[in-house]
Amino acid sequence: xxxxxxxxxxxxxxxxESRANILAAAEQLLVEQGPQSLRxxxxxxxxxxANATVLHHFGSISAVHTALMEQMIGQLVDSIMAIEIPVxxxxxxxxxxxxxxxxxxxxxGVARLAAWLELTDETSRLTVVREAVQEVAQKKISSAGVPxxxxxxxxxxxxxxxxxxxxxxxxxxxxxxxxxGRARELTLQMLLANFQRLAE
Amino acid sequence: xxxxxxxxxxxxxxxxESRANILAAAEQLLVEQGPQSLRxxxxxxxxxxANATVLHHFGSISAVHTALMEQMIGQLVDSIMAIEIPVxxxxxxxxxxxxxxxxxxxxxGVARLAAWLELTDETSRLTVVREAVQEVAQKKISSAGVPxxxxxxxxxxxxxxxxxxxxxxxxxxxxxxxxxGRARELTLQMLLANFQRLAE
DNA sequence: AACACTACTGACAAAAATGTCAATAAAGAG
DNA sequence: CTCTTTATTGACATTTTTGTCAGTAGTGTT
Numbered sequence: 001x002x003x004x005x006x007x008x009x010x011x012x013x014x015x016x017e018s019r020a021n022i023l024a025a026a027e028q029l030l031v032e033q034g035p036q037s038l039r040x041x042x043x044x045x046x047x048x049x050a051n052a053t054v055l056h057h058f059g060s061i062s063a064v065h066t067a068l069m070e071q072m073i074g075q076l077v078d079s080i081m082a083i084e085i086p087v088x089x090x091x092x093x094x095x096x097x098x099x100x101x102x103x104x105x106x107x108x109g110v111a112r113l114a115a116w117l118e119l120t121d122e123t124s125r126l127t128v129v130r131e132a133v134q135e136v137a138q139k140k141i142s143s144a145g146v147p148x149x150x151x152x153x154x155x156x157x158x159x160x161x162x163x164x165x166x167x168x169x170x171x172x173x174x175x176x177x178x179x180x181g182r183a184r185e186l187t188l189q190m191l192l193a194n195f196q197r198l199a200e
Numbered sequence: 201x202x203x204x205x206x207x208x209x210x211x212x213x214x215x216x217e218s219r220a221n222i223l224a225a226a227e228q229l230l231v232e233q234g235p236q237s238l239r240x241x242x243x244x245x246x247x248x249x250a251n252a253t254v255l256h257h258f259g260s261i262s263a264v265h266t267a268l269m270e271q272m273i274g275q276l277v278d279s280i281m282a283i284e285i286p287v288x289x290x291x292x293x294x295x296x297x298x299x300x301x302x303x304x305x306x307x308x309g310v311a312r313l314a315a316w317l318e319l320t321d322e323t324s325r326l327t328v329v330r331e332a333v334q335e336v337a338q339k340k341i342s343s344a345g346v347p348x349x350x351x352x353x354x355x356x357x358x359x360x361x362x363x364x365x366x367x368x369x370x371x372x373x374x375x376x377x378x379x380x381g382r383a384r385e386l387t388l389q390m391l392l393a394n395f396q397r398l399a400e
Numbered sequence: 401a402a403c404a405c406t407a408c409t410g411a412c413a414a415a416a417a418t419g420t421c422a423a424t425a426a427a428g429a430g
Numbered sequence: 431c432t433c434t435t436t437a438t439t440g441a442c443a444t445t446t447t448t449g450t451c452a453g454t455a456g457t458g459t460t
Contacts, residue, residue, distance in 0.1 A: 009426085010426065011438090013437075013438095014437090015436095034320065040419085041416090050440075052421090052439060053439070055419065056436095056438075057437090060419080111318060119234040119315050153378075156383050157383065157386045160364055160368055160383045161361055163367075163368050165360055167314075168314070168360055169360050172359060172360055173360075176356055178356055182356060183360045186356065194393065197393065209455090210407080210408060212407055212455080218407075239446090241447070249409090251447095251449085253409070255450085261448070261449090
């Protein structure tokens with residue numbers, strides 16, 4: 001008497017594919033709706049699988065969160081690592097590098113990620129961020145043939161401002177009635193002028 | 201047969217006092233542990249009352265969240281409204297005003313609040329922010345006897361950067377191995393230099 | 401002192417969220 | 431084709447969180 005209707009045949013993926021599928025769905029949820037939507041049922045539904053499938057691959061919803069953080073941070077680090085901002089280069093080269101940095105940090109997903117990390121104080125998870133930043137800092141700072149102090153300051157300044165602009169520039173600008181990207185534009189101008197000032 | 205032990209006599213407050221007590225406890229929870237700790241049981245325990253008491257005064261835990269947002273935003277707006285940053289004033293005056301602004305935005309609670317708002321996309325709640333910013337923008341921008349465009353830009357720039365520094369300056373600086381407050385210092389220097397540049 | 405009002409509470413109900421498990425079915429190996 | 435492996439799943443159990451309700455107890459009034 002046990003008849004199983006088979007309208008929707010199962011999709012059987014490799015473990016890696018399945019994990020990737022679930023994380024992709026979770027990332028979209030995070031970007032579009034925030035971390036409070038990263039519930040087990042929501043993630044499973046968005047991924048098109050059963051709740052138990054998510055748990056089968058990750059063990060717990062918390063592990064999904066950690067994996068998602070790691071993946072998004074990894075992607076962000078990769079995009080940042082590809083940027084070159086020589087402090088002693090001509091102005092145009094620095095401008096391009098800076099814009100790329102701001103681009104990388106201005107996508108909505110990054111803002112959500114940053115806010116999420118800021119609110120997730122479990123120290124275990126902060127380790128992920130620490131490692132990522134150290135990777136960027138070491139490779140970037142040490143490689144440039146520039147006074148380390150200056151380079152470090154410039155990087156700290158650029159990244160901090162880029163994150164701030166990426167997170168709140170659009171919202172604040174819109175609220176004040178400024179055209180899209182105005183905060184970014186102002187900040188970039190100021191950073192470049194400041195670089196020029198320090199280079200003299 | 202119904203004997204009530206009376207070791208801890210009830211505290212009976214006015215409705216206003218009770219709401220204030222609960223919101224104060226909730227604020228502390230938010231600042232110290234983040235919004236995921238703003239659960240009914242946690243808030244009630246922190247406030248030293250029963251769960252039902254919280255619901256009696258606010259109706260739902262969600263209403264507590266909204267009220268807390270409104271209160272914290274209100275406090276922040278008040279502190280910002282008290283700041284004067286005349287764009288045409290001497291350098292020292294602008295420096296003091298800017299530092300005050302950064303102070304106001306650099307407390308841990310503000311960072312948590314900003315991140316919380318960023319992640320809470322329910323449009324109903326965003327209204328609170330919109331109104332607050334409009335209040336600041338109107339009074340501040342219109343009052344100063346300065347070209348509106350310039351004043352608006354300076355405010356947008358200052359606030360955006362101050363929020364960014366307040367949120368991520370400490371963490372990023374620590375991760376890179378910079379002394380506490382380095383990002384703030386660099387940003388302030390740059391902002392002042394930029395004001396000077398534009399004033400000429 | 402008796403009464404009215406209502407802030408307050410414990411016990412319980414309801415809902416939401418996470419996790420467990422045995423059974424099912426897709427894919428490759430023999 | 432048969433067997434083994436295991437990704438997948440529905441049904442169920444557990445835990446967590448929110449909300450309800452009737453009764454209790456302060457506080458002011460008459």
